[in-house]
Amino acid sequence: MKGVLETRELQSPALESNPLGDPARRRLTVYLPPGYGEGDRRFPVVYFLHAFGNSGGTWTNASGFAPTVPERMDALIESGAIPPAIGVFPDGWTSLGGSQWVNSDAIGRYRDYLAKDVVGFVDRTYRTLPKAASRAVVGHSSGGYGALVMGRYHPEVFSHLGAHAADSYFEYCYLPDLPKAAASLLKAGGVEPWHAEFRKRVRETKMRGDDFPVVNTLAMAAAYSPKKGEPLNVELPFDAQTGRIKLDVWNRWLVHDPVRFVPKFLDAFRKLKTVFLDCGTRDEFNIRWGTRMLAEDLKGAGVELVHEEFEDGHSGVSYRFERSLSVLVPKLARE
Numbered sequence: 001m002k003g004v005l006e007t008r009e010l011q012s013p014a015l016e017s018n019p020l021g022d023p024a025r026r027r028l029t030v031y032l033p034p035g036y037g038e039g040d041r042r043f044p045v046v047y048f049l050h051a052f053g054n055s056g057g058t059w060t061n062a063s064g065f066a067p068t069v070p071e072r073m074d075a076l077i078e079s080g081a082i083p084p085a086i087g088v089f090p091d092g093w094t095s096l097g098g099s100q101w102v103n104s105d106a107i108g109r110y111r112d113y114l115a116k117d118v119v120g121f122v123d124r125t126y127r128t129l130p131k132a133a134s135r136a137v138v139g140h141s142s143g144g145y146g147a148l149v150m151g152r153y154h155p156e157v158f159s160h161l162g163a164h165a166a167d168s169y170f171e172y173c174y175l176p177d178l179p180k181a182a183a184s185l186l187k188a189g190g191v192e193p194w195h196a197e198f199r200k201r202v203r204e205t206k207m208r209g210d211d212f213p214v215v216n217t218l219a220m221a222a223a224y225s226p227k228k229g230e231p232l233n234v235e236l237p238f239d240a241q242t243g244r245i246k247l248d249v250w251n252r253w254l255v256h257d258p259v260r261f262v263p264k265f266l267d268a269f270r271k272l273k274t275v276f277l278d279c280g281t282r283d284e285f286n287i288r289w290g291t292r293m294l295a296e297d298l299k300g301a302g303v304e305l306v307h308e309e310f311e312d313g314h315s316g317v318s319y320r321f322e323r324s325l326s327v328l329v330p331k332l333a334r335e
Contacts, residue, residue, distance in 0.1 A: 094222075135157065145167040266301040
């Protein structure tokens with residue numbers, strides 16, 4: 001790799017005293033492009049948001065065959081396909097598996113952590129161009145969802161956005177998991193005994209295939225329907241005994257669905273200079289359809305949009321970052 005990877009740590013005021021007791025001191029991986037160490041030149045920045053179940057360290061886990069995302073970014077710069085930029089890989093892991101990059105009473109203030117603490121630390125520490133037009137935020141799955149959250153709330157921080165298979169149209173991407181989660185929780189005797197057994201088992205061995213619908217549902221409930229006093233401070237969108245959907249809680253989830261909030265916040269998305277959306281045609285969580293809905297709304301609102309589909313599923317598609325970087329990085333403002 002021609003560029004350099006650095007590992008830093010930052011203390012996040014936003015995550016201090018978070019409800020899960022997760023660390024407020026977080027590791028931050030930073031990619032510095034070739035030429036960064038020469039002179040006083042400043043660079044635009046791309047922020048990468050990881051998916052649910054991952055952490056900031058996942059970006060540098062080599063598969064043995066495919067390059068990592070930092071290596072892909074480095075190769076694009078070396079080939080001249082994109083101009084040099086800094087890459088930042090923050091850690092949004094929680095003890096429930098992820099944060100959705102939102103502020104939540106059950107998880108903590110991960111939106112503030114990214115938009116204020118991480119961006120502020122990077123601008124203080126590195127030779128960045130500290131303005132929205134010189135920043136992009138990109139992510140996959142829950143990270144793509146987080147990128148859309150940044151577009152909704154923080155167009156003054158990020159002017160360019162890339163969302164790969166972002167969680168959207170919750171009826172398709174989440175609803176199929178709810179009866180599976182209900183069955184496992186009923187068998188375990190509730191949220192707390194299931195979670196205690198799960199935490200013990202994954203420390204000693206590993207996750208089972210039937211764990212994902214449960215932990216994913218708990219994490220999404222923590223993001224979309226937190227409720228103090230409930231087990232893990234979450235309110236589930238179904239009745240624990242019958243599995244019947246609780247419409248009042250489910251509707252709280254739907255408020256956070258991008259296909260609902262993007263049309264309501266089009267003024268914020270119009271402030272963005274570029275939006276890139278994609279999804280595989282065989283996405284196992286049916287996100288293709290939510291992505292199409294978002295593309296239709298954004299295009300109709302006059303947002304500068306690139307929307308693509310490709311023949312693949314949901315996982316193992318980090319090669320698609322080469323495409324989003326090729327679209328976004330050349331549009332980042334420079335000195």
